Amino acid sequence: MLRFTSLTVENFGPFKGTQTIDFTNENGVTIIWGNNGRGKTTLLNIFRYALFGRYKNRRGTEVDLTTLPNIEGRTEGNYNFKVVLKMINDTTRYELTRQCKVRQGIAVPKNNDDYETLVFLKENGSVLAPDARAHVLKVIMPDEVSRFFLFDGELLQEYEELLLEGTEVGSKIKDSIEKILGVPVLTNSAIDSQAVLEEYRKEKNKIAQSNAQTQKIATQMEGLEAEKREQNAELERLQGDLAGQYEERSRLEGDLQQSDHVRTLLDRMDSLEADIATKKGNKADILAQIVAQTKDAWRGLVSYRVDSILQTVAAELTELENREATHAIEKRLVDDMKQAAHAHHCQLCDQDVDEHHVQALLDRIGAYTRGVSGLNGEEQAALQSLRVRKATLESMRASSKAEILSLLETQLDKLEVEIDDSERQLKAVREELERHGDVEELANSTKAAVSALAQCLKKIENLKEGIQLTKNKLKEIENALSTLEAKLNRVSTDVDLLRAGKKVSVCEQIHDIFEKGIAAYRDKLKTDVERDATELFVGISNDPDYVRLKINDNYGLSMVHVSGELVPLRSAGFEHVVALSLIGALHKNAPLRGPIIMDSPFGRLDPDHKRNITKSLPNMSEQIVLLAYTHEVDEQQAREMLADTLRKEYRLIRYSSFHTEIEAQ
Amino acid sequence: MTSRVEIEELINVLEDIRNTQHPDVPAELIRNIVYAEFEKQDDRAQGRKDVKKLVDDFLKTIAEA
Numbered sequence: 001m002l003r004f005t006s007l008t009v010e011n012f013g014p015f016k017g018t019q020t021i022d023f024t025n026e027n028g029v030t031i032i033w034g035n036n037g038r039g040k041t042t043l044l045n046i047f048r049y050a051l052f053g054r055y056k057n058r059r060g061t062e063v064d065l066t067t068l069p070n071i072e073g074r075t076e077g078n079y080n081f082k083v084v085l086k087m088i089n090d091t092t093r094y095e096l097t098r099q100c101k102v103r104q105g106i107a108v109p110k111n112n113d114d115y116e117t118l119v120f121l122k123e124n125g126s127v128l129a130p131d132a133r134a135h136v137l138k139v140i141m142p143d144e145v146s147r148f149f150l151f152d153g154e155l156l157q158e159y160e161e162l163l164l165e166g167t168e169v170g171s172k173i174k175d176s177i178e179k180i181l182g183v184p185v186l187t188n189s190a191i192d193s194q195a196v197l198e199e200y201r202k203e204k205n206k207i208a209q210s211n212a213q214t215q216k217i218a219t220q221m222e223g224l225e226a227e228k229r230e231q232n233a234e235l236e237r238l239q240g241d242l243a244g245q246y247e248e249r250s251r252l253e254g255d256l257q258q259s260d261h262v263r264t265l266l267d268r269m270d271s272l273e274a275d276i277a278t279k280k281g282n283k284a285d286i287l288a289q290i291v292a293q294t295k296d297a298w299r300g301l302v303s304y305r306v307d308s309i310l311q312t313v314a315a316e317l318t319e320l321e322n323r324e325a326t327h328a329i330e331k332r333l334v335d336d337m338k339q340a341a342h343a344h345h346c347q348l349c350d351q352d353v354d355e356h357h358v359q360a361l362l363d364r365i366g367a368y369t370r371g372v373s374g375l376n377g378e379e380q381a382a383l384q385s386l387r388v389r390k391a392t393l394e395s396m397r398a399s400s401k402a403e404i405l406s407l408l409e410t411q412l413d414k415l416e417v418e419i420d421d422s423e424r425q426l427k428a429v430r431e432e433l434e435r436h437g438d439v440e441e442l443a444n445s446t447k448a449a450v451s452a453l454a455q456c457l458k459k460i461e462n463l464k465e466g467i468q469l470t471k472n473k474l475k476e477i478e479n480a481l482s483t484l485e486a487k488l489n490r491v492s493t494d495v496d497l498l499r500a501g502k503k504v505s506v507c508e509q510i511h512d513i514f515e516k517g518i519a520a521y522r523d524k525l526k527t528d529v530e531r532d533a534t535e536l537f538v539g540i541s542n543d544p545d546y547v548r549l550k551i552n553d554n555y556g557l558s559m560v561h562v563s564g565e566l567v568p569l570r571s572a573g574f575e576h577v578v579a580l581s582l583i584g585a586l587h588k589n590a591p592l593r594g595p596i597i598m599d600s601p602f603g604r605l606d607p608d609h610k611r612n613i614t615k616s617l618p619n620m621s622e623q624i625v626l627l628a629y630t631h632e633v634d635e636q637q638a639r640e641m642l643a644d645t646l647r648k649e650y651r652l653i654r655y656s657s658f659h660t661e662i663e664a665q
Numbered sequence: 666m667t668s669r670v671e672i673e674e675l676i677n678v679l680e681d682i683r684n685t686q687h688p689d690v691p692a693e694l695i696r697n698i699v700y701a702e703f704e705k706q707d708d709r710a711q712g713r714k715d716v717k718k719l720v721d722d723f724l725k726t727i728a729e730a
Contacts, residue, residue, distance in 0.1 A: 138707035182675050188702045188709065192716040199717075200724075503724045509687040510720065513695060516686070517679040524678055591672045591703070 001593035002089045002140050003623050007050070010082040011073040013042040014660040021662055023595075024647040025088065027622040031638065032662075033630055034652030039660045040627040044599045047150050050085040050098050052143050053119070058152075065100055065115045071658035079109050089140050095122040096137070141594060145180040147173070148583055149594050153601035156579035157572065162556030168250050174554045181525050182591040183518065190514035197507035201225070204500035208488060211497060217488045221481060228477045235470045242463040245456055252453040256446075263446050265433050272426040276419055283415045290408050302396065310393040317386040320379060327374040334368050337361045525589060526551045533557055533578075533585035539616050540577050542608040549581065557582055572604045580613060584620035595623035602632050614638050618645040672703055694723050 008020040014037075021043075023030055034040045041058075049055045055063050069081045082099040097120045106114045121133040128136060141149065161170035178184065205225065208218030256263065340346040341361040344353045353361070375383060433439045489501055530551040537549050537559075549557040550566065557578050559567040570578070580601065587593065602610045610633045617624045639646055649665035679695050697719050705712030 135707055139704070142706070182672060182703070184706060185672065185675060185699060185702045186679075188706070188712060189698050189716070192702070192713040193698070193720070195713060196717050196720045499727075502727060506690065506724060506727065507720065509690050510694070510698070513679055513683050513687055513690065514698075516682050517675075520682060521675055521678045524674075589674075591675065 001622060002087055002595065004047075004085065004087050004595050004597075004625070005093075006084075006086045007043075007047065008082075008084040008086075009043075009046055010080075010084075011070045011078055012046060012068060012081040012083060013070065014039040014658060015042075015662065016070045016072050016655075016659045019662045021650055022648070022664075023623065023625065026647060027618070028645040028647035029617050029624040029626060029642050030648040030650070031626045031628060031646065032650045032652065033628055033635070033665075034660075035630050035654070037657075038652035038654055040629065040652065041152065041599055043627060044150055044152065044597060046083050047085070047597055048146065050083045050096055051137065051141050052146065053098060053117070065112045065117075066109050068100070072656065087140070093122075093124050094136070094140070096120070142179065142592070145176050145592065147176055148180055148586055148590075148596075150597045151583075151601075152599045153576070153603050156576050156601065159556075159579040159582060160575050162554045163552065163558060164556075168246065168253070170554055170556070171246075177555045177586060178522075180586055180590045180592055181529075183522065183525075185591075186514055186518045186521055190511065190518060193507065193511040193514050197504065197511050198225075200500070200504045200507045204497065204504050207494070207497045207500050208492065211492070211494050213494070214488055214492050214497065217484050217491070221484045221488070224477050224481050224484070228474065228481070231470055231474045231477065235467065235474065238463055238467045238470060242460065242467065245460045245463060249453065249456050249460065252449060252456055256449055256453065259446060259449070262433065262436050262442055263450075265429055265436075266443050266446055269426065269429045269433065269439075269443075272422050272429065276422045276426065279415055279419045279422065283412065283419065286408050286412045286415065290405065290412070293405050293408065306393050306396045310390065313386055313389050313393060317383070317390055320375065320383045320386065323379075324375050324383065330368055331374070334365055337365050337368075341365070526553075526555070528589045529555060529582070529585045530557070531585075532588045533581040536584045536616055536619060537577060537581040539619070540581065540609060540612040541574075542606070542612065546574075549578065555582070573606065573609060576601065576603070576605055577609060577613070580616075580620070584616070587621045593622070595625060596621040597625040597627070599627040600629060600632060601626070602628065607634075610634075611637060611641060615641045618642065672699060675699065691723065694719060 003025065004023050005025060006020055006022045008018060009015045010018045021030075021032070032040065032043065045055055055065075055068060057063050066079075069079050073079075073081075079102045080100060082097065085096045087094045087096065097118070099118045100115045101118065102109050103114055103116050109115055119130075119133065121128045121136060123132075123136065147155075158169055159173065162173055164170055202225070205218050205222055208214040209222065211218075336348060338361075340348075340353050341358045344355075344358060345351070346353055430439060433442060436442060492498060492501065530549060533551070534548040537557075538547070545562045546559045546567065547562045548560045550560050551557055559570055559574065559578065561567055567574075583596070587596065602613065605613065614633055614637070617626065651663050651665055653661045653663050655661055676696055676699055679699065680692055683690055683692060683695055698716050701715035701719060702712050705715060
């Protein structure tokens with residue numbers, strides 16, 4: 001297994017001058033204590049820089065080399081910096097040096113180009129050539145699995161993604177897990193044994209084509225093999241494109257996440273603009289209604305006078321109409337009496353009228369004619385005039401429009417306040433957006449990014465569909481080839497062909513062992529990782545009812561309650577515990593073994609869990625380096641818990657804001 | 666290099682399959698292929714060449730038999 005034996009930093013970050021941390025060659029834990037800002041995370045990043053040549057900040061962005069030399073060193077004119085990591089892998093000693101020197105002729109470096117980076121790797125004292133150096137570093141500590149060796153406690157929550165299907169982060173962690181567990185050794189063996197098998201199949205086909213007995217079948221097979229190669233090339237292209245699109249999706253999602261606040265502001269701006277436009281439309285409608293209503297507003301002003309005149313006109317009209325009505329009734333009665341006197345027969349009672357009654361009727365007709373007279377011409381004209389006046393006056397009376405107007409005005413007032421509020425908010429949003437750049441440009445770039453992401457997702461769907469169709473096609477070809485192969489084996493009698501067939505058969509068996517081995521090894525790993533993670537988890541957890549962990553196909557671990565139920569939502573603290581249990585279990589089962597360097601892993605844990613984790617540290621890996629802030633764990637308790645397994649303690653001591661010294665305890 | 670002992674677990678899984686399903690394939694050949702792939706994880710082309718040579722060498726023994 002790989003073990004770090006010492007780390008020397010020179011003028012690097014807060015570490016002024018040359019300072020060394022010696023790690024013991026024995027199994028156990030080294031604790032480096034340091035308060036915030038003293039350089040714990042920088043130390044973790046320095047390990048990464050030494051091994052992989054990259055120095056990233058917390059957001060994952062690579063930092064400029066000019067920012068890495070010690071600030072006090074820089075003021076003294078020293079812009080060079082260096083790290084030397086000494087390691088031992090089994091029995092081989094390595095010394096890795098990564099040094100950044102300002103190029104000759106440059107007084108003050110302004111960018112990365114002003115630096116020359118020198119890298120040396122000594123193996124048992126001899127400097128390795130660059131190719132050999134790269135090979136050794138990739139074998140002893142591949143970058144893809146470094147997350148299990150060098151990690152920041154804050155990032156442990158990422159492991160929860162393993163419980164979800166189809167997430168980018170989860171997929172990357174799963175690939176890293178398989179890498180550390182050695183699965184690629186098997187997948188590569190399967191791929192390469194398949195390639196060898198194809199070559200032997202070609203050879204066999206060539207022999208079969210030269211034989212008249214088998215030529216026809218061999219030609220058919222050759223055609224199918226060509227088609228298979230085409231489909232495989234297409235599959236590879238599609239898978240490559242898909243991987244590219246996944247990267248693009250990840251990049252676009254990252255960009256959108258970074259501009260999340262701007263997008264929220266832009267959405268808010270759009271929403272406010274739409275809201276203001278709607279409200280202004282409503283305001284225009286209400287104003288139009290008010291205008292329509294106020295056209296008749298004068299009626300309200302004259303309504304009292306109109307009512308008064310109308311009363312007089314109505315009284316005069318009623319009198320004349322009553323007289324006219326009375327006259328009409330009496331005239332009809334006189335007419336009936338005249339008819340009865342003339343015909344000596346009453347139509348109303350259907351009886352004959354004698355002379356005596358005729359005379360009486362004539363007397364009464366005379367009396368009525370003298371007593372009642374109808375309206376004269378002047379009165380008729382007055383009646384007509386009064387009717388017209390009454391109708392006119394009634395039309396002039398104001399209806400109850402005041403209420404409607406009042407309601408409309410209330411609505412208008414409310415809308416105007418709302419519009420003013422929204423416009424004020426819009427102004428504030430625009431001002432905030434302008435601090436991020438030109439609003440129009442921001443809107444355009446955000447829309448472009450959202451659209452690009454939508455297109456990318458569409459492409460991913462299309463590529464997945466294409467991959468499935470190509471796989472189906474390949475399966476058809478494989479089936480056809482198997483049928484022809486069986487036929488060829490049945491009819492062939494040629495010695496060379498039989499020998500070639502035997503070679504193909506052996507290659508098929510070799511390939512089959514690796515293909516089946518992949519699934520079998522994955523199953524075994526899951527069983528072993530689940531078991532070992534459970535053992536660590538039970539030792540760390542302070543809840544006795546959480547009895548075990550259950551692994552899924554992505555190596556995600558769920559907590560299982562004593563009742564057998566999976567715990568659906570776990571706290572951030574338990575997420576830490578589960579993630580640490582997984583990392584410990586991976587180290588136990590990985591062909592690649594090495595040190596674990598963890599920065600502030602106790603962040604959200606209660607004292608019980610901190611104590612339990614401290615106690616479990618020696619079980620996670622043979623070499624543990626713990627970077628902890630003072631009181632992150634109780635120092636005395638940690639010493640008691642770790643006892644003999646605590647090998648070394650260092651403290652990061654502040655000399656000034658820009659100068660930290662690493663002091664052995 | 667990383668100790669070969671550390672990939673024994675992986676080899677044991679393959680050995681079970683070989684032993685029960687393909688006993689004519691020598692255990693040593695499978696073991697050597699795994700070692701070749703393990704040591705050439707960073708150089709896939711060389712890894713494939715090494716595997717091809719291992720299989721070729723074994724098949725020569727069949728042809729000669």
